[in-house]
Amino acid sequence: MTAASIQVSEPPLVLYTLRRADDALILGHRLSEWCGHAPAMEEDMALANMGLDLIGQARELYIYAAKVEGKGNDEDKFAYLRDVRQYRNLLLVEQPNGDFARTMTRQFFYAVFADLYWRAMMMSRDATLAAIAAKAEKEFAYHVRHSSEWMIRLGDGTDESHRRVQIAADDLWAFTGEMFVVDDAERGLIDAGIAVDPASLRPRWLKTISEVLSEATLTIPQNDWMQKGGRIGHHTEHLGHLLSELQSLQRSFPGATW
């Protein structure tokens, strides 16, 4: 690898925007890993479509972050030339795909949150973020529907699908708490009406999660010990491997285009 990582200055609005952009890029990349490997052609298309929704959101957010930062960075530099410790995404979205049940569970937990989050963000005082929110909310509304239907069918399906999706829910549960955490960097934006307080969304998130898991005959995980750190660059071991693949071309051949 020859291309060096960029330096990013992160005043609150830049940091805030990069965090959401990174969520979208990393989850979008994870879904893209299914391309050609999904259980059926129909689901291959569905996963790729959702991945493209997310990568589209990431682009809009990176473009805005670059504009606010004003240091000559751009969407490609943010995506391809930051090291793992500079990534600000939730730990949940970087978790490996595992089997289909695990991918759907991860999508379900995140999409239910993201749909609530971006719907609330449509009222942001920041016009750009409000516009991005209006587009993202519609996309996540579909991700919620798609992943919910699969949760119900996997949970209430065969013994094997039930077993697998329950294990996925139990394993991923510890990564859901981070979605609702607010730190000082975001508190000011929330107070200014630019950002939404995610903690306020948790009751509705839990209600939807509980309803779907119940219909799926699944047990709602009870452990309340939550893992966090992604928002400040403390990631699980999986993100580095993901980035080495995502960034390999630009790191090896800086500025390559085709």
Place this chain on the structure above:
Amino acid sequence: MATPNSPLWEVFIRSRNGLAHKHVGSLHAADATLALQAARDIYTRRGEGLSIWVVPSSAITASDPSEKGMMFEPAESKIYRHPTFYDVPDEVGHM
């Protein structure tokens, strides 16, 4: 992948400016809800449609290709059924 758990469905899309749903293809899905979602994901990715129907392929009764002589050839000689023998007033517009 035709298995007992994922039967075949026929997909019909009504386009942005189209009046009727048109057959666009088929797909496999476990039930009607998933079939509708799969149709959305496969057949409307480029903004093709505003409405989708999915129909179990097994619900369609089709004509037998070996009977096409009996079914369709008698119509071929009745060219007077085409409206080309009439003058259509301009005010009628698109028929």
